[in-house]
Amino acid sequence: MKNNHSSHSEKDLALRAAWLSYVGGYTQAEIADRLMVSRMKVHRLIAMAHDMGAVKVFIQGSPEDLLKLEDELKQRMNLDVCSVVPAMPVEEGVNHFANLGTAAAHYLKSRLDAKDVEVLGLGWGRSLSEMVNRLPQMDYPDLKMVPVLGSVVRKMALNPYDVIHRLVDKTGGEGYLLPVPLFADTAEHKRVLMEQRSVQDVINIAVSADLTMVGLGAVPSQGHSLLKELGEIDAEDCRKLHEAGAEAELLGQFLDANGNLVDCEINSRTLGLGLEQLREHNIVAVAGGEEKVHATLSVLRSGLLKGLITDEIVARQVLALLDEGDT
Template identity: 30%
Template sequence: MNPRDEQAIDAAKLYYRDGLSQGEVADRLGVSRPTVSKLVQHAKERGFVAIEIRDPRETGSALADRLAQRFDLAEVRLAHTAHTGAALTRELGRLGAEVLTEEIADGDLVGVGWGETMYAVARALTPQPRHGVEFVQLKGGLSLTPRSTNDVETMTSFCRAFDAHPRMLPLPVIFDSAEVKRIVEGERHIRHILDLGREAPTAIFTVGGISPQAMLFNLGHLTDEERDALQVRAVGDMCSRFFDENGDIALPELDERTVGISLADLRAKPTRILVAGGPSKIRPLEVALASGYATHLVTDAGTAARVLGEDVADRDASPDPPHGVDGDAAARGDT
């Protein structure tokens, strides 16, 4: 560690831990205020400073309580961020990772879906002290197009975080033929993985919307006729099982070719962590919740309000900073 590192740490401690202003830190260290600013930035860049922002609305708010009560949920976490885009996906992933970490104990068997939201959860996970955990892939993930499902990357990150053993399902999610699918599922190894997915007491998954841009519509598995039928009869998918407005299978002939956990087996699990948000997920999320497919929910405040039929303007207002907290401290995340 060089002298500048040491000075940067001293400046960061005075600024972040002791709550001094940059001017006060400058007086203490005998340097200029701009130098303090550079030292604090240097401390961040060198990894000497980690800022954690705790938003009480994520784990406790009237909006979350209303959602939990309406759909009999054990827990609701709400992201307060942009209603669309990468920022939303990143925040859903972070909160989903938090919920999963709290739910997993030594020796647990956990089923995992895939998709952009699940990949965000995987990227947000941090190493956890667990032993004997296993993750099982709940549905096939091979694509017939260049578009990746990130199923392998998702499972790898989950297992790395918990020092867990992966149970992969190396198959396409939808076969061309129901008969071929039945033959493949009869293979001993494949049957074992599918049985583990069904038996896992905990699952973490997302819901997909119905649109030409949806991932499942672009993996090369669906015919034009099936796409058209789904846009008429389906409201979304869970674990690549397309469901209608009643939460039932929307296209039985397609479902017979789909590899993975059934909706009935998914709903039977004791712990079902559903992570989804954004405008395209409002209707499928509403149906999934009303049909009892989740026990734990991670979504964003805007989606939560719309699922409840409330105006976004009626959401819980952001709490004011605690009395006596100055703007300098608020900018540092000390609130």
């Protein structure tokens, strides 16, 4: 058994081992010799680096059948960007957002590395939260990150500002808060809140976003609704949305099966950028899972998206629904 290098902490050794393995291409035996530890120790150090969140793995390319799905979705839905990832297994303890988050992180990092994003608009949701988890540390001090919907929610879980706050830590950029709730109590309350100078200052930045990344939500009648879970909509809202034919939620605004805003008063109370303001934006949605199939198709039909990052379940079923509509 070899002794641990006394000049390095465990954390430092873990980072060195991970670097040598993933970047240097060293075998575990070579790393053991380099760090003067046992092979078993190298294995534990690399696992420790993963647990620390220090290892972010991006896999270039996609299996051939996923590439075909991407190409077909791009062609049929007039998308500039489409990434389809393998679906995660439906098992207890599996992070169902891992693949989506990794693909979204890879896309965002590539855009930032290309230096064509000065203002990044952001929505909210589990997929975007996982995207931030999967990003490495970067150095983009001039990047501005701004929410495109209200940042104040009843429960802190998945607060829209939390995504931006953590992105500030990852990039060194500047983050903004839109200091209003997702929904006002009335349309008149919305008007008063949106006229506040602090709100207008942030909105004016948000409308200039070079890239806007968003999640999209299923409505309660389709199963799980994050907005309902967080207490942002109640049973009466759900009933009204169902009666109005809502199929999808995008940035707190509800759409029908054809991608049009439903005639429901809750849409008049949403705080943030309106869909028409977003129509000229470069919007990329990140969403997956069987319960998001109809919501994804609805948002695609709205014509708002320039890009989609999804999984193979959604991709295949969306294309199947499009085929049914063509027959």
